[in-house]
Amino acid sequence: MTKYLLSDHYSFIAYSVLSVIGVVITATSPVASHYYWLLMVLLFGACAVARRYYRLENDVAEQKAQSINTTLHWLGGLVAAIIVNAFLSSGRIFVEETGLITLLVLALTVYLDGFKSGWRNIATGVFLALVAVSAAYFDSYVWQLILLASAFIAYSFYKKD
Numbered sequence: 001m002t003k004y005l006l007s008d009h010y011s012f013i014a015y016s017v018l019s020v021i022g023v024v025i026t027a028t029s030p031v032a033s034h035y036y037w038l039l040m041v042l043l044f045g046a047c048a049v050a051r052r053y054y055r056l057e058n059d060v061a062e063q064k065a066q067s068i069n070t071t072l073h074w075l076g077g078l079v080a081a082i083i084v085n086a087f088l089s090s091g092r093i094f095v096e097e098t099g100l101i102t103l104l105v106l107a108l109t110v111y112l113d114g115f116k117s118g119w120r121n122i123a124t125g126v127f128l129a130l131v132a133v134s135a136a137y138f139d140s141y142v143w144q145l146i147l148l149a150s151a152f153i154a155y156s157f158y159k160k161d
Contacts, residue, residue: 008117008118009156009160011047011051015047015124016127018044019128020146022036022040022103022131026135027135031095033103034084034102041102041109044074045074049067053066074113077109081102099135100136103128104128107128107129109125110125113125127149
């Protein structure tokens with residue numbers, strides 16, 4: 001059951017739904033969005049480590065090595081997000097920018113994880129980067145990004161493997 005739920009396809013759907021929720025939060029409350037995106041760094045990282053761990057259930061040495069590499073990768077993203085929040089606490093950046101910068105850290109971390117785990121994480125990273133750019137430059141962007149996420153999910157169902 002756990003292996004089924006942690007498949008690439010269902011993890012991608014979960015990432016997409018959580019990202020769309022983040023789009024709405026970023027659009028309605030930019031001040032509170034940095035808490036949400038920091039939580040997503042933790043959640044996406046935990047899911048990525050769990051996926052790597054359960055994928056190689058028979059090869060203990062490779063399972064350990066990939067779990068450590070994935071953990072270190074996501075720990076780097078988490079440290080960067082914590083540093084962004086430290087800049088906020090010290091008054092170096094404003095709270096609205098903190099959410100966007102944390103979102104960019106998440107986008108880059110997911111995107112780079114996609115080179116090891118597949119096209120779905122690359123698509124999620126690109127989508128999250130588009131969310132950050134859209135939130136910074138456009139007033140109305142929510143419905144367009146929801147349509148894009150829906151197209152990604154539909155394509156994932158089409159290419160389900």
